[in-house]
Amino acid sequence: MNIYNVIAIIAAYFAAWVAIDASLEAKFASITQHPARDCPVPPNDQAVQRLAQFLQFQTISDSHSDDHIKSGHHAAFTSLLAFLREQYPEVHSQLQVEEVGLGGWSRLITWQGSDPQLKPILYISHYDVVPVTPGTEQLWSHGPFNGSVADGFLWGRGALDVKLGVIGLLEAVTRLLARGWTPHRTIMLSFGHDEEVGGSGGAGEVAALLKTRGVQLECVVDEGGVVLLDGLKGLAAQPMALVGTAEKLYTSLHVDLVSPGGHSSMPPTDGSDIAGQAARLITRLNAHPFPARLREPLPSFLAAIAPYAPRIVRPLMAYSHIQPLSWVLAQLLVSSRTAVLDHVTAALKAAGVHGATLSISNASHIGPPGHVTASNTTYFEALRQAVQEHWRYADKAVAVAPFLMSGGTDSKHFADLTEHGILRFVPVSVNKTAGELGSVHSTNERMRVADVKLMVCTYARMMELMAGASGSPPS
Numbered sequence: 225m226n227i228y229n230v231i232a233i234i235a236a237y238f239a240a241w242v243a244i245d246a247s248l249e250a251k252f253a254s255i256t257q258h259p260a261r262d263c264p265v266p267p268n269d270q271a272v273q274r275l276a277q278f279l280q281f282q283t284i285s286d287s288h289s290d291d292h293i294k295s296g297h298h299a300a301f302t303s304l305l306a307f308l309r310e311q312y313p314e315v316h317s318q319l320q321v322e323e324v325g326l327g328g329w330s331r332l333i334t335w336q337g338s339d340p341q342l343k344p345i346l347y348i349s350h351y352d353v354v355p356v357t358p359g360t361e362q363l364w365s366h367g368p369f370n371g372s373v374a375d376g377f378l379w380g381r382g383a384l385d386v387k388l389g390v391i392g393l394l395e396a397v398t399r400l401l402a403r404g405w406t407p408h409r410t411i412m413l414s415f416g417h418d419e420e421v422g423g424s425g426g427a428g429e430v431a432a433l434l435k436t437r438g439v440q441l442e443c444v445v446d447e448g449g450v451v452l453l454d455g456l457k458g459l460a461a462q463p464m465a466l467v468g469t470a471e472k473l474y475t476s477l478h479v480d481l482v483s484p485g486g487h488s489s490m491p492p493t494d495g496s497d498i499a500g501q502a503a504r505l506i507t508r509l510n511a512h513p514f515p516a517r518l519r520e521p522l523p524s525f526l527a528a529i530a531p532y533a534p535r536i537v538r539p540l541m542a543y544s545h546i547q548p549l550s551w552v553l554a555q556l557l558v559s560s561r562t563a564v565l566d567h568v569t570a571a572l573k574a575a576g577v578h579g580a581t582l583s584i585s586n587a588s589h590i591g592p593p594g595h596v597t598a599s600n601t602t603y604f605e606a607l608r609q610a611v612q613e614h615w616r617y618a619d620k621a622v623a624v625a626p627f628l629m630s631g632g633t634d635s636k637h638f639a640d641l642t643e644h645g646i647l648r649f650v651p652v653s654v655n656k657t658a659g660e661l662g663s664v665h666s667t668n669e670r671m672r673v674a675d676v677k678l679m680v681c682t683y684a685r686m687m688e689l690m691a692g693a694s695g696s697p698p699s
């Protein structure tokens with residue numbers, strides 16, 4: 225069999241994949257939501273009202289200000305923090321609440337466990353939001369800071385990213401306190417005020433504080449993946465809960481080009497002009513993207529969703545970590561490598577651009593794609609169990625899979641402090657096809673009212689399982 229036969233077989237295989245994709249679409253429509261397990265102490269409608277009010281504070285962060293709070297918005301942060309004290313008196317009286325970060329605007333809350341020898345579990349969220357793009361206010365069905373509850377949704381900036389997490393965690397703790405439950409392992413909550421501008425003044429300072437205290441964390445749970453109601457197009461025709469076990473890093477490069485100069489009436493004809501050099505470099509980079517490779521957590525992600533995928537692609541997904549399947553899949557999926565400088569340097573050479581200098585911008589997070597959290601730990605299992613007990617569809621538990629986050633979160637600041645890694649997930653459902661995921665940082669951000677209860681129950685269950693009261697915590 226020559227290479228052309230191999231290519232033809234692979235092409236036929238994926239053509240079949242694409243063909244059955246259409247039949248999957250019909251199955252999505254029949255999915256309905258059936259919450260399965262009730263909380264021992266379920267949240268009441270107050271939780272929805274609290275979240276609606278919480279969305280009204282215009283807590284917008286800004287990297288250009290000294291304390292990372294946008295000029296004119298300090299009163300909103302002050303009111304928001306007062307609101308939390310007022311609405312969650314048990315948390316503020318029974319747990320240790322510390323003002324941390326630039327200006328003391330972030331919060332570190334510690335719920336002391338009964339066994340001080342055990343490392344704490346940290347849950348992260350943030351209460352800052354991104355601004356509404358000027359001129360788009362009129363496009364919102366309900367004002368971005370009105371906190372409207374309408375048509376089965378809570379509407380507003382922060383409804384998904386991620387004021388819901390702050391309220392969800394505080395509600396969960398309140399309900400566990402009401403039950404007289406005590407964690408075996410210490411539980412910490414870190415609420416940042418500047419995540420949207422990098423988090424250095426909030427979560428970064430919390431991490432630095434924990435470091436000076438010699439605190440090592442057992443596991444970190446942060447925002448990230450959600451329950452995708454409409455599954456994964458072409459791969460899984462059922463709701464999927466995706467848990468971020470790694471973050472895509474990024475880098476910004478400055479390329480300084482040099483030109484001999486001269487009068488614009490006599491531009492050089494040898495291609496040494498700046499525009500010509502830049503054009504050649506961009507064309508070259510565009511034509512030669514980074515080589516694709518399949519690396520963790522992608523093989524784990526594919527293996528986890530394989531049972532829900534069309535039969536024809538299951539073996540390919542289940543064994544994607546093995547060559548040559550790995551190579552085949554890598555050609556189909558977008559991937560990148562960290563040797564950005566090498567790649568751009570080679571492109572400069574190939575484009576005939578000489579004397580240029582490359583430098584990495586300070587805002588970059590370049591490095592080996594390390595810090596991939598294993599998806600076979602007891603903590604991942606605890607999260608999976610908490611999700612599957614509460615999120616069921618058509619009498620089936622929602623599938624839970626690890627995935628690579630394309631965005632950055634505050635958890636990066638804690639990467640060196642955690643033994644069992646970072647799980648990035650918020651228990652909320654999103655219909656991607658309906659544009660709900662696209663509403664994050666955009667227009668008409670909203671979450672399902674029905675999800676508030678599920679979210680609180682899931683967080684409470686996660687805490688029970690991860691910080692176990694029974695004396696047999698996960699190890």
Ligand SMILES: [Zn+2]
Pocket residue numbers: 350385386419447
């Ligand atoms: Zn966020």
